Amino acid sequence: MAPTLTGAAGNARARRVRAAAALAGVELNWDSKFDMKANWKTPEFLAKNPFGFLPTLELEDGTVLRESGAIAQYLAELGANSTLLPSDSKQKVEVHEWQCTADQELFIPGSLANRQLQGVLPYNKPNFDGIVKKINERLSVIDNILASKTWLVGERITLADVFVVSALSQLFATIIDGEARSKIPNVIRYFETFVNHPKLLEIFNPTNLIEKVTPPAAPAKEQKPKAEKAPKEPKAPKAPKAKEVDEEEEEPLVPAEPKVKNPLDDLPKSAFNLEEWKRQYSNLDTRGAGGSLEWFYEKFDREGFSIWRVDFKYNEELTQVFMSSNQVGGFFNRLEASRKYLFGSVGVLGKANDSIISGAVIIRGQEIEPVINVAPDWESYSYKKLDVDGNADDKKFFEGAMAWDLVVDGKEWADGKNFK
Known part of the structure; x- marks a missing residue:
């Protein structure tokens, strides 16, 4: 059977x-x-x-x-006569390399980006653009490799081609549009040759290639409710109903601790709306006219907020890029108590076993510790206040961290996280 x-x-x-x-x-x-x-x-x-x-x-x-x-x-x-797995041990390893590339560099990041378009994950434009940029870079490399080859390994179709084309079919139908595909003619020739193989026509056709990626619509701005006319004779407020006793409800074993007011709430009111900045950052291009950075410089309150550089102190301990990125995510998770006082963009720069963690945060007030010390591991990072008005290097660093194209000591941005 x-x-x-x-x-x-x-x-x-x-x-x-x-x-x-x-x-x-x-x-x-x-x-x-x-x-x-x-x-x-x-x-x-x-x-x-x-x-x-x-x-x-x-x-x-x-x-x-x-x-x-x-x-x-x-x-x-x-399969009795299958050549999908070469008999040559070196070529078999090459096939496995391409299987890993297809999953780790194309399929998985492409799925994460597509989930943002579908609304399964929150849409974050810098994050989305960063993923697509990285995928296009990988496709450019594959395009150069295919300039003189029909198939990826050897002269026949192997599992390498099955994996890569399956990933391409997903990418071309979701996030790699016509303009991007026009830059990789060898990949397109390779893709079309594979999907039109007589044994594969029914499986891959129609291919449903997307012509233009349409990002999700920005969330509608909240409308302030219209002021209602006061009634001529306002009614006296009703007394709140007594809470019904739940027979199964028990008193807490430990009395609840009284809520302590955060001293940051006592700072003078600021015209800079941090939550609105987070929305602008998520829905606009970071750089350029009409971008989120232009909005930021126009609205930023330099008395009520400050900008800081963040650097991990123990970069020699970092290994894989994805593990370091997860570490940044964990650090941000532990900053939850300061969410309304903080915005951050921190990334992993470099490559496996040769990387650093660096980025920038925007905080309420002029002192970093009251905002950041809610995270138990806050002292594993160093902090330096940035002057984006009077120091060109500080401004360049800040904008690079926001745009996810920061370069430090020759190490390029590889992955990153936002705290919003």
Whole structure:
């Protein structure tokens, strides 16, 4: 009996598996009418696959395989005359390199950007643009490689091509539009050659390439309610109803601590609206005319707020870029108590095992410690006040951190986080 594939028709990972099976000559049982809402994560599905991942492949003996990469490799090896996995050990490693590149450099970041467009994740323009910029850089590298090659490894289609084209099909339908595709002609030629292979026509066509990326509409500004006319004879306010006693409610074992007023609330009122800045930053280009930085310089209150450079003290301990980025995210999470007093843009600059953490924050007041010391690890960072009006280097640093194109000592921005 043929293995049974479970996955949605339009899912790029399911297409990856179907393409591997088609090229390897392996028959699959697959229901194209699989419904994510009705059929996914049902008790029956989770009994076979507790992680709930899609797609899955159920074998004749009841074994359920998960992870599309593992499934595709299994099918490639199952095919009697399959050349999807080269016999040469060096070429086999090259195929695995491309499998990793397809997932880590194209598919996963592309999915994160697309989720912002879909509203699954909050849309953040600098973050979105940074992801797309990085993907386009990777596509440019692949375009140069394909200038003299038909396929990525050797002279025949391998799993390297299955993985990369599956990722490209997702990118070209969501975030890499016509203008961006026009800059990578070799990739497009390669993509079209693959998807029009006789065994793959049904799987990849129609390709539904997007012509123009449309960012989500900016949230509507809140309308102030119109003032209501005062009634001629205002009614006396009703006494609040007594709270009904919950028979199961118990007194707390420890009395609640009284709320302590934050001294930052006693600072003189400021005309600079930090929350409005966060909205402008999220919805406008950072640089250029009409951008968020132009708005910032026009509105910024230099008496009520200040700008600081933030640097991690122990950069020699940093290893992988994504781990360092997660560290920044953890630091920001621990600053939650200061959310209404703080905006931050901090990134990882450099590459694996040779990187630094640096960026800038905008804070209420002129002293950094009252805002930042709510994070237990605040002393792991150094802080320097920036003068964006009188110091060109400080201004350049601040704008680079905001625009996610900061360069420090030759190390370029690799990944970053915003605290908003």
